[in-house]
Amino acid sequence: MSKRRGGIGVTTRSGLLYAIGEHDALTSNLTSRLSDCVETSDPKTDMWTTVESMSISRDAVGVCLLGDKLYAVGGYDGQAYLNTVEAYDPQTNEWTQVWHSCFIITLTLFLLKQFLW
Numbered sequence: 001m002s003k004r005r006g007g008i009g010v011t012t013r014s015g016l017l018y019a020i021g022e023h024d025a026l027t028s029n030l031t032s033r034l035s036d037c038v039e040t041s042d043p044k045t046d047m048w049t050t051v052e053s054m055s056i057s058r059d060a061v062g063v064c065l066l067g068d069k070l071y072a073v074g075g076y077d078g079q080a081y082l083n084t085v086e087a088y089d090p091q092t093n094e095w096t097q098v099w100h101s102c103f104i105i106t107l108t109l110f111l112l113k114q115f116l117w
Contacts, residue, residue: 005035009063011070013090017041020072021058038088052093054086071098 009020019039036053058075065071070088072095074081085098 005037007059007061007076009058009061009072009075011063011065013065013068013070015043017043018063018070020063020070021054021061021075051090052088052095054088054095055097056082056084056086058082 005019007021011018011020017040019041021035021037036055036057038051038053039048040051041048054072057077058072059078061075062073063070064073068089068091070090072086072088074083074085076082086095087098088095
């Protein structure tokens with residue numbers, strides 16, 4: 001990664017590693033800054049590349065791959081815990097807001113099924 005980061009969400013897609021969100025200091029440090037940064041790494045080249053940032057900074061964000069998109073779920077924005085979801089499309093290098101609560105329920109059930117069964 002381009003710098004030391006904590007509280008990131010991590011997932012893989014097509015052989016690439018994605019590091020999403022962060023804080024730049026110990027969480028107990030009041031000067032800790034949150035970030036909307038998203039980086040991807042290709043293990044074959046050992047190179048990190050910055051891609052499009054999320055619309056809001058997120059620390060301790062949940063991340064998963066569903067279909068061909070990456071999803072950033074919840075997290076902490078420095079003031080409150082979030083109940084929002086953003087979807088990243090690697091083909092277009094764009095993030096979009098996912099507002100529907102039915103999506104959050106479906107995603108939660110999908111993740112529970114993947115990890116519990």
